[in-house]
Amino acid sequence: xxxxxxxxxxxxxxxxxxxxxxxxxxxxxxxxxxxxxxxxxxxxxxxxxxxxxxxxxxxxxxxxxxxxxxxxxxxxxxxxxxxxxxxxxxxxxxxxxxxxxxxxxxxxxxxxxxxxxxxxxxxxx
Amino acid sequence: xxxxxxxxxxxxxxxxxxxxxxxxxxxxxxxxxxxxxxxxxxxxxxxxxxxxxxxxxxxxxxxxxxxxxxxxxxxxxxxxxxxxxxxxxxxxxxxxxxxxxxxxxxxxxxxxxxxxxxxxxxxxxxxxxxxxxxxxxxxxxxxxxxxxxxxxxxxxxxxxxxxxxxxxxxxxxxxxx
Numbered sequence: 001x002x003x004x005x006x007x008x009x010x011x012x013x014x015x016x017x018x019x020x021x022x023x024x025x026x027x028x029x030x031x032x033x034x035x036x037x038x039x040x041x042x043x044x045x046x047x048x049x050x051x052x053x054x055x056x057x058x059x060x061x062x063x064x065x066x067x068x069x070x071x072x073x074x075x076x077x078x079x080x081x082x083x084x085x086x087x088x089x090x091x092x093x094x095x096x097x098x099x100x101x102x103x104x105x106x107x108x109x110x111x112x113x114x115x116x117x118x119x120x121x122x123x124x125x
Numbered sequence: 126x127x128x129x130x131x132x133x134x135x136x137x138x139x140x141x142x143x144x145x146x147x148x149x150x151x152x153x154x155x156x157x158x159x160x161x162x163x164x165x166x167x168x169x170x171x172x173x174x175x176x177x178x179x180x181x182x183x184x185x186x187x188x189x190x191x192x193x194x195x196x197x198x199x200x201x202x203x204x205x206x207x208x209x210x211x212x213x214x215x216x217x218x219x220x221x222x223x224x225x226x227x228x229x230x231x232x233x234x235x236x237x238x239x240x241x242x243x244x245x246x247x248x249x250x251x252x253x254x255x256x257x258x259x260x261x262x263x264x265x266x267x268x269x270x271x272x273x274x275x276x277x278x279x280x281x282x283x284x285x286x287x288x289x290x291x292x293x294x295x296x297x298x299x300x301x302x
Contacts (some may be wrong), residue, residue: 004282012231026264069150
């Protein structure tokens with residue numbers, strides 16, 4: 001084993017390194033490609049009210065059961081900017097790029113979902 | 126093709142087939158993960174006996190292997206055939222350009238890379254049809270290919286050294302293609 005590694009030519013080592021770098025770079029790039037397809041679903045009282053793209057920066061006022069909440073999308077992240085409720089747990093949760101924000105008093109749920117484009121429906125081999 | 130070439134191809138194909146079949150029995154943690162053990166035989170025969178022998182062994186291995194496992198002419202046979210031919214062609218091309226530039230480990234890495242690329246391309250053409258899915262999955266497949274390709278290259282290197290040292294008579298009468 002050690003002898004075999006010692007016997008590698010310069011080109012062998014260069015190839016090994018280059019391939020490792022490319023695949024490592026590919027991991028970062030593919031992560032970006034995944035998040036590009038994501039969308040934000042805003043649900044009020046269990047019903048999806050808005051479906052927004054995570055790519056477009058915007059602010060949105062949502063009417064909940066207790067008052068209104070303000071959803072803000074910026075730089076592929078989403079947060080509850082403001083909400084009319086007592087505890088403000090949803091506001092304190094801050095920016096998310098995956099998962100969900102739940103505002104229980106207002107019955108508003110903000111879910112980040114992967115876009116339909118990146119769903120893999122078949123793996124073979 | 127000489128008679129000795131036929132014997133050689135038969136024996137090496139049997140080795141490759143055994144590895145191929147053994148590998149199919151192993152449980153794989155990830156669905157598309159395969160070690161590519163049979164590539165050890167392809168590299169060894171490419172280095173010692175030339176491209177034509179290596180290609181014959183690959184073809185025999187893929188066709189007979191799929192018949193034994195039961196996937197003949199199925200989707201995974203197509204992927205296996207395409208990957209095998211592409212990998213062997215790539216390794217043969219590099220080896221014919223320069224015999225000293227890449228050692229067995231480098232050849233194995235090239236073979237694994239082209240094998241995986243061809244499989245991804247075929248999978249895209251035949252089944253997935255979604256470029257995003259292929260792009261997302263390719264770095265994972267590439268990394269696995271590098272690791273297993275490296276391991277196979279080390280084994281092939283040891284194998285080639287041992288054959289050259291202990292049994293140099295076995296590689297006489299080689300019709301270099």
